[in-house]
Amino acid sequence: MYEITFYENQVTAEELLYLQESVGFGKANLLQSEKALKNSLYCISAKVDGKTAGMGRVIGDGARIFYLQDVFIAPDYQRMGIGTEIMTHLLNYIKANAIEHAHTTIGLMSAKGKENFYLKFGFRVRPNEKEGPGMMFNFTNN
Numbered sequence: 001m002y003e004i005t006f007y008e009n010q011v012t013a014e015e016l017l018y019l020q021e022s023v024g025f026g027k028a029n030l031l032q033s034e035k036a037l038k039n040s041l042y043c044i045s046a047k048v049d050g051k052t053a054g055m056g057r058v059i060g061d062g063a064r065i066f067y068l069q070d071v072f073i074a075p076d077y078q079r080m081g082i083g084t085e086i087m088t089h090l091l092n093y094i095k096a097n098a099i100e101h102a103h104t105t106i107g108l109m110s111a112k113g114k115e116n117f118y119l120k121f122g123f124r125v126r127p128n129e130k131e132g133p134g135m136m137f138n139f140t141n142n
């Protein structure tokens with residue numbers, strides 16, 4: 001039997017880089033990732049028998065908009081329920097910190113083909129009849 005342990009706000013930039021690369025999302029910048037983690041509202045990570053297995057984090061303004069980012073489960077540890085546990089921790093953090101009686105938005109960008117994973121937590125896909133598509137822009141500061 002294996003042991004899964006969850007850690008709040010303890011994920012390191014090295015672990016982020018390792019997990020991102022393990023799922024094929026490319027190599028991230030270490031300094032940038034250190035700053036990104038420091039500026040996150042909440043991070044949750046998982047280890048299986050002491051080995052780094054997954055993570056997720058919440059970013060945003062802490063009030064009107066929360067955003068889920070870097071939900072990565074290393075391939076060896078997928079389909080074990082860790083992603084679901086990580087989502088539960090992320091959403092519980094948001095619910096515990098959302099302003100009472102105010103309308104709160106939670107956003108995320110789904111990887112292609114992972115939409116079903118998020119639908120079960122109540123997310124809807126854009127564009128739809130009423131809402132336009134999400135849009136983004138990437139650049140490298142050279």
Ligand SMILES: CC(C)(COP(=O)(O)OP(=O)(O)OC[C@H]1O[C@@H](n2cnc3c(N)ncnc32)[C@H](O)[C@@H]1OP(=O)(O)O)[C@@H](O)C(=O)NCCC(=O)NCCS
Nearest residue numbers: 023071072073078079080081082083084109110111114117
């Ligand atoms: C998408 C991702 C986060 C899901 O994490 P995960 O830990 O594999 O998720 P879970 O195990 O909680 O659930 C995944 C599926 O496995 C199923 N599952 C869970 N435990 C299982 C088990 N013991 N046996 C078989 N299936 C199982 C779940 O029912 C679920 O099915 P569904 O997606 O059809 O609903 C993960 O696959 C991942 O990191 N992928 C690569 C990176 C990525 O795409 N990240 C998302 C960026 S937006």
